[in-house]
Amino acid sequence: MDLSVExxxxxxxxxxxxxxxxxxxxxxxxxxxxALLDDFPFSMFVSKTITPEPRAGNPPPRIVETPAxxxxxxxxxxxxxxxxxxxxLPVLGExxxxxxxxxxxxxxxxxxxxVDGVAAQDGVSALELNISCPNxxxxxxVGEQAxxxxxxxxxxxxxxxxxxxxxxxxxVADPASIAxxxxxxxxxxxxxxxxxxxxxxxxxxxxxxLGAGRGGLSGPAIRAVALEQVRSVAASVSIPVIGMxxxxxxxxxxxxxxxxxxxxxxxxxxxxxxxxxxxVRAELxxxxxxxxxxxxxxxxxxxxxxxxx
Amino acid sequence: xxxxxxxxxxxxxxxxxxxxxxxxEIVENRQAGGYRIFSAVDAAGPEPRAGQFYMLSxxxxWGQRTGRPYLPRAFSVAEATASEGGLRLDFLVEDVxxxxxxxxxxxxxxxxxxxxxxxxPFSHPSELVPGIAGAILVGGGIGLxxxxxxxxxxxxxxxxxxxxxxxxxxxxxxxxxxxxxxxEVRLASEDGHVGHxxxxxxxxxxxxxxxxxxxxxxxxxxxxxxxxxxxxLCVERGVVAELAMEAPMACGFGACFGCAVPxxxxxxxxxxxxxxVVSSAEIxxxxxxxxxx
Numbered sequence: 001m002d003l004s005v006e007x008x009x010x011x012x013x014x015x016x017x018x019x020x021x022x023x024x025x026x027x028x029x030x031x032x033x034x035a036l037l038d039d040f041p042f043s044m045f046v047s048k049t050i051t052p053e054p055r056a057g058n059p060p061p062r063i064v065e066t067p068a069x070x071x072x073x074x075x076x077x078x079x080x081x082x083x084x085x086x087x088x089l090p091v092l093g094e095x096x097x098x099x100x101x102x103x104x105x106x107x108x109x110x111x112x113x114x115v116d117g118v119a120a121q122d123g124v125s126a127l128e129l130n131i132s133c134p135n136x137x138x139x140x141x142v143g144e145q146a147x148x149x150x151x152x153x154x155x156x157x158x159x160x161x162x163x164x165x166x167x168x169x170x171x172v173a174d175p176a177s178i179a180x181x182x183x184x185x186x187x188x189x190x191x192x193x194x195x196x197x198x199x200x201x202x203x204x205x206x207x208x209x210l211g212a213g214r215g216g217l218s219g220p221a222i223r224a225v226a227l228e229q230v231r232s233v234a235a236s237v238s239i240p241v242i243g244m245x246x247x248x249x250x251x252x253x254x255x256x257x258x259x260x261x262x263x264x265x266x267x268x269x270x271x272x273x274x275x276x277x278x279x280v281r282a283e284l285x286x287x288x289x290x291x292x293x294x295x296x297x298x299x300x301x302x303x304x305x306x307x308x309x
Numbered sequence: 310x311x312x313x314x315x316x317x318x319x320x321x322x323x324x325x326x327x328x329x330x331x332x333x334e335i336v337e338n339r340q341a342g343g344y345r346i347f348s349a350v351d352a353a354g355p356e357p358r359a360g361q362f363y364m365l366s367x368x369x370x371w372g373q374r375t376g377r378p379y380l381p382r383a384f385s386v387a388e389a390t391a392s393e394g395g396l397r398l399d400f401l402v403e404d405v406x407x408x409x410x411x412x413x414x415x416x417x418x419x420x421x422x423x424x425x426x427x428x429x430p431f432s433h434p435s436e437l438v439p440g441i442a443g444a445i446l447v448g449g450g451i452g453l454x455x456x457x458x459x460x461x462x463x464x465x466x467x468x469x470x471x472x473x474x475x476x477x478x479x480x481x482x483x484x485x486x487x488x489x490x491x492x493e494v495r496l497a498s499e500d501g502h503v504g505h506x507x508x509x510x511x512x513x514x515x516x517x518x519x520x521x522x523x524x525x526x527x528x529x530x531x532x533x534x535x536x537x538x539x540x541x542l543c544v545e546r547g548v549v550a551e552l553a554m555e556a557p558m559a560c561g562f563g564a565c566f567g568c569a570v571p572x573x574x575x576x577x578x579x580x581x582x583x584x585x586v587v588s589s590a591e592i593x594x595x596x597x598x599x600x601x602x
Contacts, residue, residue: 027563027582031427032328039328048566056576061599063557063567065408067376070559074566077577211598219379220372271560272366272381274424275329 001285005043005296007240007263008163008188010098010125012043015296016253016281019244019267020046020102020128020167021074022218026091028274037096041277045095046265047088049102049130050118052110054080059211064200069219069246070268071198073212076104081117089123098125100165106136108155119160126163129156129187132171132194143169143194146181153185165242168192168233170222175229176236183237191242191265192233193226219268220246227259234260248276250283254291257299321429324355326562330381330424332368335415336397342483344403344451345413346387349421352395357386357426359459360553360586364427364561365400367411368420378408383558385455385530385585386426387488398423401454401484427561428585431459434468434526437549437588441526444470447513447539449531450481455553456530457488464492471495471516471525475509475535478502510538517546526550536595543589550589556580556600570597 003014018041025045029036057077064071079087084101092099101118105111111129118124131143131152142148149166157164166182168175170193179190195216200209208214226245234241243261247253248269256264269276293299333349357363364381366372372379388399404413415421434441444463446456453474463470472489475497476482482503485494495512496504505512509531516522523546529539530553543550556568561581569577570584573593578584 021566022564024563024566027579028328030582031326031562033325036328057566057569060569060571060577060597061557061567062569063559063565065377065380065559068372068379070380072559072565072567074569077566077569209599221376268559271565272372272379273330273422274560274562274564278329 001289003281003285003296005263007242008126008165010044010163012098012263014043014281015257015263016042016277016284017044017242017263017265018042018046018270018277019265020130021048022267023270024048025095026088032274037094039278040096041266041270041275041281042097044098044100044125045092046100046128047092047102048078049076049104050078050081050084050114051076052081052105052114054078054083061209061211064209066198066200066217066219066221069217069221071200071210071215071217072195073210073215075212081114085117085121089121093123099123100126100128102128102130102167104130104133106133108135108137108152111152112155112159115156115159119162124162126165127160128165128167128191130167132167132169141169143178144172146177149178150181150185153182153187157186163188165189165191167194169194170225170229171197176232179233179237183239187239189240189242189262190233190237191244193222193229193245196222196225218246220248222246223252227255230256230261231259247280250280250285250287253280253284254287254299257296260300321432322358323429324358324361324426326355326425326427327353330422333398333421333423335417335419335421337417338415341401341487342485343480344401344483346399346401346484346487347412347415348397348399349423350392350395351398351423354396354423354426356396357389357458358430359462360431360455361386361426361428362561362585363398363423363425365412366422367415368422370411378411380559381422381424381561382408382412383555383561383581385553387454387457387484388461389458399488401451401488403451403481424561428581429583431455431528431551431553431586433466437526437551441524441549442469443521443525444468445513445516445525445527446470446472447509447527447529447531448472448474449509449535450476452531452535452553453484453488454530456528459528460489460492473497473509473512473516475512475531476503508535508538510535510542513539514542517542517548522546522548529553533596533600540589540592540595551586552589552595553586554580554584554595554597554600556597
């Protein structure tokens with residue numbers, strides 16, 4: 001069965017990607033060897049977020065298990081733009097799928113420098129803008145404010161013709177308003193959800209468990225919330241939506257596609273099984289063949305208008 | 310620039326795992342003092358090197374109808390032996406939470422999902438310092454597990470070795486008769502129920518007083534406070550040491566960046582891919598917040 005999808009002008013073999021920061025293809029190849037490349041789990045690889053300068057990340061502990069999920073406060077450790085281009089990009093270029101590089105900065109100028117530096121590379125097919133960060137000039141979290149999001153897109157859109165995917169935060173009252181701002185600013189697609197703000201208390205000390213105090217929740221615990229946000233956003237924009245949040249099976253992926261996603265991403269499930277993405281794709285293919293729907297595009301329901309609950 | 314993971318690749322002799330999680334069958338689960346040893350037959354995986362670990366979860370009763378356990382748990386392999394149907398892997402477990410409770414309760418015939426072997430193994434003494442011939446193994450509590458396979462693999466290469474094992478009390482002890490039946494070990498316990506009354510590091514300190522101390526490398530695994538005592542003692546005496554550490558870990562293959570351990574020269578390593586065996590010189594302390602849970 002044909003599972004191919006087109007996202008922002010990119011022809012992808014199937015609709016299962018990885019969530020940024022949930023799969024390190026370089027480290028995975030170190031653990032599993034080149035066999036990893038023979039049946040690579042994702043149709044496009046989304047890198048961990050890179051920032052203009054290197055970051056060491058947050059102090060431990062960085063993760064804690066919750067019912068049906070986990071909280072993380074990793075703190076975006078990465079080699080910075082120069083380190084990424086020199087050390088990681090050549091290795092990521094050996095992957096058998098297109099590469100999308102996730103980027104984040106805290107000012108328009110730095111964001112522009114990052115987008116320019118990354119988009120100019122031949123091996124990069126698309127960029128994801130991680131906007132769950134403050135703009136130091138305004139003090140506001142870009143992804144929590146529609147005007148901030150629009151303003152950022154106005155800055156970076158003219159820099160490259162390559163697809164720009166905006167990663168949306170779920171920690172807002174109305175994610176659709178942010179998605180519309182991204183679309184207005186020229187984004188080619190949006191992806192959601194990022195993690196939900198969360199905290200864990202150490203039962204022994206009754207103080208925050210995580211080294212950074214708080215973090216973000218992921219896994220099946222957030223799936224129902226993510227599904228509604230994907231539905232809400234898909235009903236509000238005409239650009240493709242990449243849906244994610246606790247997807248662990250083909251049935252989960254089908255639900256996100258039915259809610260309006262054009263593609264899906266597997267994140268925390270890869271921690272449980274490095275081949276979770278490949279399994280989700282196989283299950284999706286089987287479920288689609290058994291369903292009354294002939295193709296992926298038939299699955300997507302008519303947009304369900306938002307009504308008050 | 311702050312050090313980030315992967316910035317200093319090291320040579321090591323890790324065994325590469327097949328990609329993905331595979332199903333193994335539990336063939337035995339027996340009491341070992343206050344702990345349990347469960348064994349699974351791995352039909353498809355390669356033989357691990359001592360110090361490597363597996364991410365384990367029960368095939369059933371793990372994140373399906375129940376909310377926890379959800380993530381797989383990292384376990385150093387205690388022994389790996391050829392058996393009918395594949396490699397028999399032994400793991401030592403103490404029931405301390407939802408994950409270890411489920412694993413400790415596995416019955417023969419049940420499925421165990423495994424990913425591995427993963428991570429950087431213990432080095433041969435000669436890989437640590439040329440000319441060093443002997444090994445001193447220091448284990449604390451459940452941390453004796455990887456030392457069992459290390460002891461066998463070093464003995465097979467005719468490395469002279471001494472083994473020191475320590476326990477808190479009778480309830481928190483076990484595995485000596487099962488995993489070290491072959492050989493002489495020196496024991497310590499904080500409550501004095503067996504061996505020297507006190508810490509295993511007391512035994513190590515005495516051993517390192519000897520003239521031949523610098524002819525051996527120390528290999529340790531145990532709770533963070535014990536590892537830190539071993540690290541400090543070895544630094545003081547100028548003895549090379551490798552420590553098998555533990556940190557909260559979601560994936561085991563470098564994806565989640567959860568298992569950060571501070572490096573001596575700044576930044577963090579990912580314990581799953583840069584460890585779990587670390588050189589005592591790489592870290593400033595083995596007391597990492599969140600480790601040992």
